Amino acid sequence: MPWGRISGSLNTPKVEVAIDMGNPFLNRTVDGFLKIGVVGASKVAAEETYHCIKGGNVSKAKVKDALGKMCKEGFYWGTVAGVYVGMEYGMERIRGRRDWKNAMLGGAMTGALISAASNNARDKVIVDAISGAAVATAAEFLNYIT
Structure with missing residues (x-):
């Protein structure tokens, strides 16, 4: 019986940004905030782009509204991620285990x-x-x- 196999790999560009706050706890917290904040903002950007394309019109007011939503959502999810990463690292330091x-x-x-x-x-x-x-x-x- 014939069979086939598909093999391949996908390499995506990797962007590393290092912000040294002078403290590992702060470094991880800020890193989590920035990474997930960008994800939250990107989600809103994709949704708002879809709505503009579906509606067939783009206006200055819609772009301004979308930027506001992106900032709000990015800040919220960045904050949640920053708090989580900080708490997890704090638990690791307190417990002495990973x-x-x-x-x-x-x-x-x-x-x-x-x-x-x-x-x-x-x-x-x-x-x-x-x-x-x-x-x-x-x-x-x-x-x-x-």
Whole structure:
């Protein structure tokens, strides 16, 4: 029976930006903020571009509105990522180990902090802490799948 095989590789350009704040905790926090902030802003840029193309018109007001949304979304997700990376690194330093438990604890603390900063009720803060822990732990385990 005939069979076929496709093989290939995709190499993407890699951009590394190093910002030295003089402290490993701050370095990682700022790095997380910048990387995920750009992702959040890019998401909004793609959505707004789609809406402009679908609507068939681009105006100065729409571009200005899109830039505002990009900044807001980028800042929000950058902040969440920065807090998470900082919390995970803090857990690593406090515990003296590098394992999945740091991700779980960092995710729980991040979920609780972001939720509490949003003036949510106590039950919502607890649910967000559990959700943050679950997502961070799952992401950590997915890193080990080959």
